[in-house]
Amino acid sequence: MKVRLLLPLIYLGFWITTQAQSPRYIIDSLGLQLREATSPEDRVGIYSELTWYWAMVNLDSALAYGNQGLELAQKIGDQSKIAQAYSDLGNAYNQLGEFDLAKNAYRTALQIRTALGDSTGMAGSKSNLASIHQRLYQTDSAMAYYVEALSYYEKVGNDRYVNFIKNNLGVLHEDLRNYPKALEFYEEVAEYREKNEMIQDLAMLYNNMGNIYKNTKSYDRSEEYLKKALKNGLQVGDSLVISVTYLNLASMYNAADRPDEAILAAETGIKIAEKVNSKYDQAMMQYALGNSYSKKKQYLKAKSAFQSAISVLEKLNAQDEVSSIQLRMIPIFAALNMPDSAQYYTDLYIDYRNTLTEKQIEQFTAELQTKYETEKKDQEIASQQLAIRNKNIQLYGSLFLALALGIVGYLLYSQQKLKNRQLQQEAELKAALAQLETQNKLQEQRMLISRDLHDNIGAQLTFIISAIENLKYFEPIKEQLTARYDSIANFTKQTITELRDTIWAMNSGQVSWESLTGRIQDYLQKARQSTPSIDFSFEKDPSIAGDQTINSSDSIQILRIIQEAVQNAVKYSGAKVVHVQVRKSADGFQIEISDDGKGFEESAINPGNGLYNMRKRAEELGGLLELNSNPGKGTQITLRWKE
Structure with a gap:
């Protein structure tokens, strides 16, 4: 049976049993399987997987699929699948x-799993419950659940699950500030x-180790581990891990008195957390921004960030953070x-600290009262318990x-x-210079990669074209292979063209509209030469300044969408004007x-990779394709995106 464990970082955590594949790729594949599934049992299983992987990308979608899976599992009456659906929803809510x-x-x-006698499922649920108690700082309950789960997994020899439980025990020791013991785990x-090359799980672990080194003021070691965590998170495309790493x-940059770098990290993390609708992480990054602005003496900005964080955390009942x-x-x-x-x-x-202390005293008193009532037949013991209770109340009053x-x-x-923070100006200047140096190094790497693409891959493709052109004149099989050679040569030439477009975008960093429209017009000119029966025209709004720039990654997406749309018009529309x-x-x-071609009904065709790729590119651009x-009556494709 499938059981998933939640394995928290300091702020977030979960464990996935797959290898390092993009969650988006897996979600697309599961979507195809869902459309083809016929039996309710298969659909419930796919809903479960979709709930799990959407939790890495968008939590609203995760909850939608989780509720659909639960409803279908209840309909077919499969208790095991109902339990799994609740577990998947618990992950999304977490x-x-x-x-x-x-x-x-x-x-x-x-x-449900206890009623079924499902020992493996029970261990997984206990581990998941432990993670919730851990996030609520209920350390005793978390420890008890983890120990029960660990005992089972050690008994059955499941080394992988034992590894994850030990990770969580390390987090518990970290919460208790027992850093040497936490690092040992x-x-x-x-x-x-x-x-075992567990890239995604290492990303979570590196976050925890980075936080310990931050708390012990070893900021260089902390930054080293957190950047390793970010690299792993980006490699597997896990938006939630990436968000928490930022x-x-x-938090580390703030602790190291590097507020500018902290602001950059928090603002980047907020954008990622917004995409997956992780409200807790958004609020905590607003908290980090408030600390950064406070260090920079930008008190109005700090106040605004803190108030924004409080408004969200109060709704989540995260009173300690508030x-x-x-x-x-x-x-x-x-x-x-x-x-x-x-x-x-x-x-x-x-008031909050007083309330917290009062609750602790009240809880302690209630426990003593219960114990007293269960043993009231023994007057001597009852008297002793009462004396102990009074002494402890006095002790808690003193505390x-x-x-x-x-x-x-x-x-x-x-x-x-507050009076001593004028000394921070020199540290802020050093941080700004370090950031500038990092940006210069990134630009040097971009230039090196594009030069390698041009010098190595471009030269090899050109050699392939030359070899194919020579083979066309090899007499024994000239007639049979000429058409095939032409096809390969044309494909290779097209590859070179696309490679040049990519190199152009990489070298540019920021691309001007003048440069982008030049590329579009060059492409239309080539289309005009290859298909003289079609009139290709281009028009740019005069209000768009030629020196206005856009990101290079956005420019290549725009160019590819236009190329795909024009190619489809040439191939299928029978148009006279594009x-x-x-x-x-x-x-x-x-x-x-x-175009003024023959047009079509979209519902009556099977959309191919071209239309799918255009919509995916529009989505990555942050826009919409209609x-x-x-x-x-012809066809019109419209791409819209915000500036």
């Missing part, structure tokens, strides 16, 4: 930050994962000369007083630190490729 919903889903899965886990980088941000806002309002607001957040922070004094001392310390028009829209740009075609 990544979304809806911890109460995640906990309920995992508990339901555990109850992590190093054992890393050895296994590196040996969050950890931002309390930490409230503490950070006290010196912000002090620096803005807003003493009333500073006092307000001071009161909020103290509360000490905590209140500690908070006051910390506030005074924080106010004093017109390409570039226009400025209210919030971006619009490109139309139209197809409008009617029989006898």
Whole structure:
């Protein structure tokens, strides 16, 4: 039976049993399987997989597929599949930050699996529940669930699951600030994962190790591990791991007094978290931005970021994080000369800490009362228990007083630190110079790659064309192979053209509209020469400045969409006129490729790779591709994207 474990990072985590394939690639493949599936059992299994992989890309889609899978599993009455559906939904809720919903889903899965006597499933559910308790800082419950799951997996000899449970135990020790013990676990886990080339899981582990080195102020080691984590996350296309890595980088840069780099990491991470709708990660990166702006003395920006984070975290019931941000806002309002607001957040922070202490005392008292009632027949023991309870209440009262004094001392310390931050200007300048040096190195690497493509691959393709042209005149088989040689030669020439376009985009970094329209017109001129029966025309909106630039990656997507649309018109439309028009829209740009051909009904055709690729490129551009075609009235393809 399939069982998935959630294996948290400091802020996020999950485990997937697949190799290093792009989640998008797997999702597309599963979508095809879903359309072809006929039995309800097969469809439930595919819904489960889609829920799991969409959780790496977009959490709204993950929840939609998870609920469809649960509904179908309940309809067919398969208890095992119902339990798995609840487990998959728990994963999605966990990544979304809806911890109460995640906990309920995992508990339901555990109850069903217990009733079925499914030991493997029970171990998986216990591990997942442990991850939720861990994120809610309920360390005792998390430890108990993990130990139960670890005992089972060691018993059955499942080394892979043992590895992941040990990783989580390392996280628990990290939460308890027992960093040497946490690193001991992590190093054992890393050895296994590196040996088995578990790229995605290593990305999660490197995040944890990077955070430990950050907390012990070994910032160089921390940056080394976090960048290794980012590299692995990008390699497997895991958006959630990438988002968390940027969050950890931002936190590390702030701790190392490198706020500019922290801002860059947090802003990049927010964009990725928004794509997958991970509300918790978005809020925590706003928290990191607030810390960065505070270090740069940009107090209004810091206040705005902190308030944005609080508004989301309060909805997620992440009260510990909210309390930490409230503490950070006290010196912000002090620096803005807003003493009333500073006092307000001071009161909020103290009230929360008081409430937390009161809850601890209340819980402890309730436990003693229960124990007292169960043993009330023994008066002597009851008396002893009552005495113990009173002593502990006095102890907790003393601890509360000490905590209140500690908070006051910390506030005074924080106010004093505000006066010393003028010394940060030199560190900020060094950080800016380091960022500039990194950008220069990236540009040098881009130039080196494009030069290698041109000198090596381009030269080899040219040699292939020359060899094919010579073989055409080999008399014994000239007539039989000439057509085939021509086809290969034409394909190779087309490859060279596309290679040159790619090199052009890589060398440019930023591409001007003048350069891009020149490429489009060159392509249309070649089409005109190869198909003189069609009138090709091009028009660019005069309001688009020629020196206005766009990203090189965006320019190659635009060029490829136009090329594909023109090729389709030439091959299939029977058109006499093909017109390409570039226009400025209210919030971006619009490109139309139209013809006066025979047109078609889209619902009556089987869309090929060309139309699919155009829509995928439009999606990667962050835009929308629209197809409008009617029989006898021609075809119009419209590409829209925001600036």
